[in-house]
Amino acid sequence: MGKKIKVTFVVTNCKKTGPINQTLNIIRNLDKGVFEASLITMFPEEENNTMFDGYRKTNIKIYQAGMNKVKSILYGKVVVGNILKKIKPDIVQGVGIPPYRMTLGYKDCVHFVTLRNYCYEDYPDQYGKKIGPVLADMDMKLIRKQMSKGEPVVTCSNSLTDMYKKKQQLDIGFICNGVDVSKYSKRDLSKRAALRKALALPDDKIIFVYSGRLIDRKNQQEAIESVLHSARSSEIVLVLLGDGINRQSLVDNYRKHANVLIRGEVSNVIDYLHASDVYLSSSKSEGLPNGVLEAMAAGLPVLLSDIPQHMELFSVNMRIGRYYKLGDVGALASEIDSMLDDDLSSMSADSYKAVMNNFTAEIMSKKYQNLYKHFL
Known part of the structure; x- marks a missing residue:
């Protein structure tokens, strides 16, 4: 050699x-x-x-x-x-x-x-x-x-x-x-209820989750406002994981809303992914988002802003979830409502396959x- x-x-x-x-x-x-x-x-x-x-x-x-x-x-x-x-x-x-x-x-x-x-x-x-x-x-x-x-x-x-x-x-x-698909294993739905109990998450809601920096470029306020403007907001919860310069202002502005949970930096992101139903990113700009890829590796369907880096993932398989026009709170709220009626199990399978075969x-x-x- x-x-x-x-x-x-x-x-x-x-x-x-x-x-x-x-x-x-x-x-x-x-x-x-x-x-x-x-x-x-x-x-x-x-x-x-x-x-x-x-x-x-x-x-x-x-x-x-x-x-x-x-x-x-x-x-x-x-x-x-x-x-x-x-x-x-x-x-x-x-x-x-x-x-x-x-x-x-x-x-x-x-x-x-x-x-x-x-x-x-x-x-x-x-x-x-x-x-x-x-x-x-x-x-x-x-x-x-x-x-x-x-x-x-x-x-x-x-x-x-x-x-x-x-x-x-x-x-x-x-x-x-x-x-690393060995670290972000596909979720086991039979364990979801127990995970939600351990994480103090509601068992009777559709949970949208985000993990990453809480900064202007990641645009979490748009996601929060869309959840609050959803016609079915009483059926859903948004969980934000991570830290950043916007964290405290988000906590201060939305602490009164029971369906917006800002958990901050956590060491068990994978547990939250396994306990959730959809990964939501309203980001304005990315490279190729690690948080989205990790969520897909956990078998989560995605709801993403239509920036080029997100659309690159949809170019692999359009059935991994839904996307909306960046900056349009109403459009995102509408997509959130629609996802509640989608076959999330089928989207989950396509999302997982897209990562395993390409990323x-x-x-x-x-x-x-x-x-x-x-x-x-």
């Missing part, structure tokens, strides 16, 4: 986020006979908000730089570069643009990055409406420069690639996100592995 291909992943830290989860999925499914993976973390881990143990259990080598943000700006490239000199990787994959920048001081490798959002939509929400567009301009300048050198860049969905093509005139390939972590990782080989 020949020399293994060394792939080093560089992250800020292992905070529980979609990109960190997707990177772990890539590593878990690597062909160990061909690839040797390692990880560099730039910042210390956050207590009670880390996936570090998941990475450690893969038995890859992990290097912790232990920098803070100021130190990373001042000499992050030097610190990361010195670690890379010890590893001597063939490919370095930055998970996010800041870590990607830190890898560019080391020249003896292929530099690689996956774009997981459209920066001009995501950054204003993340960094503010003044700073966000400036940072997006900087990142686009960097991506154009690296692509002109022949360095590989992909997005995490076909629809996101189309967006960069139309809006930035960039020809970028894509590898769709994948879900698993194994499928995603194999595509990355083929790309790594291509660029060496």
Whole structure:
């Protein structure tokens, strides 16, 4: 057997986020006979908000730089570069643009990055409406420069690639996100009543659930208002899981409504998915939404806004659920009402099959592995 291909992943830290989860999925499914993976973390881990143990259990080598943000700006490239000199990787994959920048001081490798959002939509929400567009301009300048050198860049969905093509005139390939289907197993309806009791959820309602960040871009207020405007609102409950800058305002504004439950950050998302009937996302923008894929892997039908990234899922199978026109509360309320009369069991089966056949972590990782080989 020949020399293994060394792939080093560089992250800020292992905070529980979609990109960190997707990177772990890539590593878990690597062909160990061909690839040797390692990880560099730039910042210390956050207590009670880390996936570090998941990475450690893969038995890859992990290097912790232990920098803070100021130190990373001042000499992050030097610190990361010195670690890379010890590893001597063939490919370095930055998970996010800041870590990607830190890898560019080391020249003896292929530099690689996956774009997981459209920066001009995501950054204003993340960094503010003044700073966000400036940072997006900087990142686009960097991506154009690296692509002109022949360095590989992909997005995490076909629809996101189309967006960069139309809006930035960039020809970028894509590898769709994948879900760990062993973790998000298909729900067992015979156990749903017991789960609802344990989670203090009503047993006599149709439960719509969302899991993810509670921020403007995710647009939870539209989902809540649609539930409240539903002609059959007394028959349904909306459960929101996750944290974010909008959480407290949502709690304050809707605490009086018994059919809106904002549970915040939980460690047992899978239990909530198994206890629910429909996954609801009213998001304004996505890469390829992890929360939706995970819900589908749990066998939930979906009700989604008609953004391109959501419609990409429907292009695989139109029977996975329903969609509505983003921004139209009345249209979403109408679709909610209609779903109460749909054959949710049939939608559930189609939703599960769509993920299993197209969006698993194994499928995603194999595509990355083929790309790594291509660029060496």
